[in-house]
Amino acid sequence: MVSACTPQTAGTIGSESESVKKTDILLWTAQRADIVFREKKLAEFNNANPDLNVKMEAYTEDYATTLELAIASEQAPDIFQVINNARYYVDRNMLQPIDKYVTKDFEQRYGSLFKIDEVNTVDGKLYTLAERGIxxxxxxxxxxxxxxxxxxxxxxxxxxxxxxxxxxxxxxxxxxxxxxxxxxxxxxxxxxxxxxxxxxxxxxxxxxxxxxxxxxxxxxxxxxxxxxxxxxxxxxxxxxxxxxxxxxxxxxxxxxxxxxxxxxxxxxxxxxxxxxxxxxxxxxxxxxxxxxxxxxxxxKNAGKSFGISITCKHPDLAWRYMDYLLSDEYLAQYQEEGYGTIIVPSAVKIAKTRGLxxxxxxxxxxxxxxxxxxxxxxxxxxxxxxxxxxxxxxxxxxxxxxxxxxxxxxxxxxxxxxxxxxxxxxxxxxxxxxxxxx
Amino acid sequence: MRSRIKRSIKHNISTYLMIMPCIILLIVFVIYPLCWVLRYVFYSYDGLHPEKFIGIDNFIRLFSRDRDYWKSVYNTFVYAFGKLIVTVPLSFFLAVLLNSKIKFKDIFRAIIFMPTIISTAVMSLVFYFMFNSYNGIVNQVLIKYSLIDTPINWFGRDLAMVTAVIVAAWGAIGNYMIYFLAGLQTVPEEMYESAKIDGASYMQMLTFITIPLMGPVLQVVLMLAIIVSLKGFQSIMVLTGGGPAGATDVMYLYVYRSFFPSQGEMSFAPQYGYGSAAAVVTALITGIITIIYLRISKSHFNKY
Structure with a gap:
């Protein structure tokens, strides 16, 4: 298994021979249906962020058990797809709060979907944010x-x-x-x-x-x-x-x-x-x-998307990728390409329909x-x-x-x-x- | 004394080293889980919160309130009995047939044995598509040859168990056929020759020579068939999931669901303590039936 959050020395960036330390961020998803889209967007992100190397792995079979075992054996990813209510993960000590990274802008963009008790918020602390909905x-x-x-x-x-x-x-x-x-x-x-x-x-x-x-x-x-x-x-x-x-x-x-x-x-x-x-x-x-x-x-599935695992050593860097994952542009494109229905109000406003x-x-x-x-x-x-x-x-x-x-x-x-x-x-x-x- | 032990160890060191991996695997994957189960029968434990000692409450619940478990025990007996009465005679018949001097018998043996080496899950999934009532090939063939007018609901409450037995028998026949074939080849040819000289017919030879001399093999085959049938649940899990409405729920599937209760995206809390108690009782039921069978069969087969 790839060890997450490991700083590496990457090759030279730009014309100067200045060496940039890359940090690995590992993300787990439970869905294979949208993997092509997510891989494409991930490559774009990695190109624009030379100090980060985000990798994605999909575990569609028995995701919940695999994830729990990975966290228990300290082999967990830095970011993982949240498929259950936040309460479930908080009780099992699997997620860390993201309040300090979430800006005011998110609150405005999400409106009433920002904090939903027990679904993405436990005891006032926010652990994940809405993305799609069924x-x-x-x-x-x-x-x-x-x-x-x-x-x-x-x-x-x-x-x-x-x-x-x-x-x-x-x-x-x-x-x-x-x-x-x-x-x-x-x-x-x-x-x-x-x-x-x-x-x-x-x-x-x-x-x-x-x-x-x-x-x-x-x-x-x-x-x-x-x-x-x-x-x-x-x-x-x-x-x-x-x-x-x-x-x-x-x-x-x-x-x-x-x-x-x-x-x-x-x-x-x-x-x-x-x-x-x-x-x-x-x-x-x-x-x-x-x-x-x-x-x-x-x-269904509303109010949650991805979260930062409790074992992640660079939550600030992991958040940078989550911020990108939850941007209006990313979400709108996700819907426009037919991978699902997004529910974040600010992204819904700009997303075009496919006429299906x-x-x-x-x-x-x-x-x-x-x-x-x-x-x-x-x-x-x-x-x-x-x-x-x-x-x-x-x-x-x-x-x-x-x-x-x-x-x-x-x-x-x-x-x-x-x-x-x-x-x-x-x-x-x-x-x-x-x-x-x- | 000590030096003798030392000498013995030194002398057998390579033997000990060779069996060591097996011993370690046995301890890790058999003895440790068994001890774990035996401990948790007295606890309430959901895998998340600290376990709570509850004495024999799990057994009280199992024996006094859990009708679903006892229904699964009943279903297991129906399933095992159905599988036995189809599998054993049919595999014996095929073994006798393929032990005779017919053409391409090796190819037939290989074909009939093949289901034994196919993954149970894959096999059951294929049967699921074959038997489904709306476009399964079984119904299509039956309709085509005017054997039925409307599709048979193979996974309905009335027939789901019959379908499960058919699938299980298909997967088991080849295996038992091989045991019978091995047994048949131990019957001395001279006995048939002298019977022929005495003017015995084929049926007489089968009834008075082959079947009696197959006694010990039949005893082992029946014992294996009983144990495997009582323990079997993989094909049912794929084929019907224990449904409809518990019609094909069997003991080990019930135990499995206590440990892994989640369905699809729905998470239910596992009940490790209760599942352990059910597992122990289930193992005892299987063990007792096997012992009873061995006692009866020993006195019966020893006649020959």
């Missing part, structure tokens, strides 16, 4: 909708069920189905579909006002999916479906609707992983008993998207039995009774929270005036 929408095949006679995407979950039923009845003979979800990856179904539908309707299974779990509120959402599964409306074999096969089937025009994040823009583009063979669009997630839900979906299908539909809007506060179960909560996402899947597949399963989840998560709070391992999050509809 917004969630209902993705639908416009061609199928037109052929079935549906004028617009569903606005309520009841309509979603009706439309899916219509599509399946119409297209089943040709292998076309109304709705799909990647049920093999229960966490994807849980956090990207079920939880997001709840957020859009202004609630969560964790009540931030009281600091208690109540899974019974999720009943209408899991029930509508269970109904679609039971009645054979869903795409056949959803139990064994992961997101990529689902995407290929949607791209091939076999699925009417599904819910996912804005990754799909680049994936279904002409030069993407699965170029779409159909016209498609994305709509705000539907409401429960209302066409105008007042809640907002959670922007779905780009406008997925664009972050204040009326549709927000960053929800951290829940104890994403910060190390221990509890007995199946997690909520495995339980949602069991309910949808009809393996357990909905009321019994949701009550059991409520009881187990609350018991776990009480015990962890007593043991001092997890903090109970209570936000008395929390109102996600404002």
């Amino acid at each position: 917004t969630f929408r209902l993705i639908y095949n416009k061609d199928i909708f037109e052929k079935v006679g549906l004028k617009e995407p569903p606005k309520t979950i009841e309509q979603m069920y009706e439309y899916a039923k219509k599509i399946t009845e119409w297209g089943k003979k040709d292998g076309i189905y109304g709705y799909a979800m990647p049920l093999k990856t229960t966490s994807s179904v849980g956090e990207r579909i079920i939880d997001q539908l709840a957020y859009r309707n202004g609630f969560s299974f964790y009540d931030y006002k009281t600091g208690k779990y109540d899974f019974t509120v999720m009943k209408p959402i899991v029930n509508i999916h269970r109904k679609m599964f039971e009645e054979g409306i869903m795409f056949p074999g959803v139990e064994g479906l992961t997101i990529d096969p689902l995407r290929t089937q949607f791209a091939a025009g076999k699925i009417g609707m599904y819910i996912n994040g804005n990754w799909e823009i680049a994936i279904f583009a002409k030069d993407g992983q699965f170029p779409a063979q159909c016209n498609w669009g994305a709509a705000p997630l539907p409401g429960i008993d209302t066409e105008n839900p007042s809640g907002k979906t959670d922007i 299908p779905g780009e406008e539909d997925f664009a972050m809007k204040e009326s549709l998207d927000m960053i929800w506060p951290v829940r104890p179960d994403t910060a190390g909560l221990q509890f007995e039995g199946k997690n909520a996402y495995d339980t949602y899947a069991a309910i949808i597949l009809g393996a357990v009774d909905v009321d019994e399963a949701l009550n059991d989840l409520t009881q187990r998560y609350n018991k776990g929270l009480d015990e962890c709070e007593r043991a001092g391992t997890v903090k109970r999050v209570i936000i008395p005036g929390f109102d996600p509809t404002n």
Whole structure:
């Protein structure tokens, strides 16, 4: 492994034979999809900064474990991609604060995204900054909708069920189905579909006002999916479906609707992983008993990007590269070249769109998207039995009774929270005036 | 006495040096983790906060409240039994077939053995694509030859375990076939010759000579098959992930998830103490079944 922060003597710079000491800065990323872009920008930076030699390594397989082992064995990179909330890394003593490097300019550029408690700020100290964000929408095949006679995407979950039923009845003979979800990856179904539908309707299974779990509120959402599964409306074999096969089937025009994040823009583009063979669009997630839900979906991965590791010996030099990584120009170019959707307000202003299908539909809007506060179960909560996402899947597949399963989840998560709070391992999050509809 | 020990060490120094790497590896990768697990069965530990001694609470939870674990034990028995009844007769049949004088038997042996040396994860991934209900080749072939009208949901709750057994059997048959082949080659040719002189048919020779004389090999093959089936979880992890709704969750996959519970981008807290307790109970279950089998089989096979 390359040892980080090691001063080296480099060759001569400029016309004078003055020797410049180069300092190695090692950066780890968990994403391979944007590596070409990041390598290109890194080379530009190294050319403009002769005293630094920034290197980048990508660890896409089991990144979290590799990183923890590297820090424990003092072989950590200087900068690493932050994929979890800052609280997670601070508890494990993996990140160092960046407050002293962040200028006032950042505060102005980032606005309300500057400091988000627990997400990038812990006990008032800032550890990382926002960069990209994943917004969630209902993705639908416009061609199928037109052929079935549906004028617009569903606005309520009841309509979603009706439309899916219509599509399946119409297209089943040709292998076309109304709705799909990647049920093999229960966490994807849980956090990207079920939880997001709840957020859009202004609630969560964790009540931030009281600091208690109540899974019974999720009943209408899991029930509508269970109904679609039971009645054979869903795409056949959803139990064994992961997101990529689902995407290929949607791209091939076999699925009417599904819910996912804005990754799909680049994936279904002409030069993407699965170029779409159909016209498609994305709509705000539907409401429960209302066409105008007042809640907002959670922007995933928001509020965090890269951080300086606790073992970095030259944090000031590492920050110089982070400053570059988070500049408006860098971020705008990242989005313009189709690698993701940036959410930093000052960069959003200058970034041009590519005009890809779905780009406008997925664009972050204040009326549709927000960053929800951290829940104890994403910060190390221990509890007995199946997690909520495995339980949602069991309910949808009809393996357990909905009321019994949701009550059991409520009881187990609350018991776990009480015990962890007593043991001092997890903090109970209570936000008395929390109102996600404002 | 001391000088004798010294002399013995001096005399065998090269032997000790040669086995030293194995001993070190055994201590580091087998004995130390085993001691670690045996210690943590009495603790609550998430890998982050200091471990807390909780006595036998992990076992109380396992035996009194954890229905999911016992469902995984039941699933393991179904999986192991299914795998055994498919694998053992089929591998024996293939061994008998490939022990006869047929053409290209070496090529057939190599082809049938090949799945044994293929990575379980890769093999399971290929089967995942073959069996998927929307465009998997298995359904396409069945529909093409009018054996079914609508695609079979191979990974549904009803059939997921059957699919897991088929995949496991495919991966194991070649291995057991080789054991049987080795056994078959130890049966003296003279016995068949004298049976033929007495006018015995092929089936009679198979029933009264081959199968009884294969007793000791069958005993070992069955023991290995039982242990491997009870411990197997890699192919299930790739194929179904233990789903749908726990329908293919097996004991060791359950234990694995206690140590590595995170899914995708979702981080759940690991439960090292509880996972250790489950691992110990699982190992005991596997051990007890193996001992029972050895007792029964010993008295049975000793007849021959």
